[in-house]
Amino acid sequence: MIETLESARLDALERLAAGAANRRSAMHVPAVGTADGDIRIMVLRHFDPADWSMRFHTDFRSPKVAALAANPAVHVLAYDPEAKVQIRMRGQGEILREGRVADAAWASADNYARRCYLADAPGSSSETPTSGLPQWAEGRKPTDDQLADARQNFAILRVMLDRIDWFMLAHEGHRRAILTRDGAGWVAP
Ligand SMILES: Cc1cc2nc3c(=O)[nH]c(=O)nc-3n(C[C@H](O)[C@H](O)[C@H](O)COP(=O)(O)O)c2cc1C
Numbered sequence: 001m002i003e004t005l006e007s008a009r010l011d012a013l014e015r016l017a018a019g020a021a022n023r024r025s026a027m028h029v030p031a032v033g034t035a036d037g038d039i040r041i042m043v044l045r046h047f048d049p050a051d052w053s054m055r056f057h058t059d060f061r062s063p064k065v066a067a068l069a070a071n072p073a074v075h076v077l078a079y080d081p082e083a084k085v086q087i088r089m090r091g092q093g094e095i096l097r098e099g100r101v102a103d104a105a106w107a108s109a110d111n112y113a114r115r116c117y118l119a120d121a122p123g124s125s126s127e128t129p130t131s132g133l134p135q136w137a138e139g140r141k142p143t144d145d146q147l148a149d150a151r152q153n154f155a156i157l158r159v160m161l162d163r164i165d166w167f168m169l170a171h172e173g174h175r176r177a178i179l180t181r182d183g184a185g186w187v188a189p
Pocket of ligand 1: 064
């Protein structure tokens with residue numbers, strides 16, 4: 001049972017770090033909301049417990065990028081059904097298309113992962129069911145040369161969190177804490 005704000009903070013930060021590091025973690029694929037009211041599942045690639053920053057990979061042409069340019073407010077929702085812990089987060093999003101962070105992420109992706117960025121822009125309509133990929137790339141791993149045009153479509157979504165709402169459902173009594181980087185308080189669940 002978590003009975004101190006410090007342990008609630010630790011629990012939230014550890015779960016998010018594990019969510020980024022472990023593909024099997026329920027918190028590996030949180031829902032990410034933008035201020036236009038849309039929400040989508042994204043793979044959590046990195047979480048830094050020291051500065052509360054998160055990183056996701058995305059397509060620069062996707063609608064969420066335009067939504068973030070209009071309003072950088074981001075909501076992230078993660079839930080672990082086994083632990084019955086919900087983490088609701090608020091922060092500011094930023095798209096990084098160039099520079100050290102985006103280059104390093106691109107460099108560490110394999111060519112299958114990079115292949116997604118050869119596809120038609122997310123949300124473009126099609127007369128037929130489609131992966132969006134060019135025919136030649138279906139079912140095959142492109143070479144570095146074939147991926148030359150893909151890099152320009154790749155971007156990082158970096159979210160700087162400023163508020164974490166941590167909620168643990170428990171028989172002995174639910175617990176809920178609102179955490180900021182320099183403060184914390186209990187609230188009724
Ligand atoms: C399991 C799963 C993981 C996904 N991971 C990502 C991701 O890491 N980045 C991303 O941009 N979209 C990801 N998507 C697709 C998004 O949910 C969304 O459909 C897509 O980004 C469309 O762009 P929009 O939200 O800007 O309209 C994922 C979808 C699923 C089902």
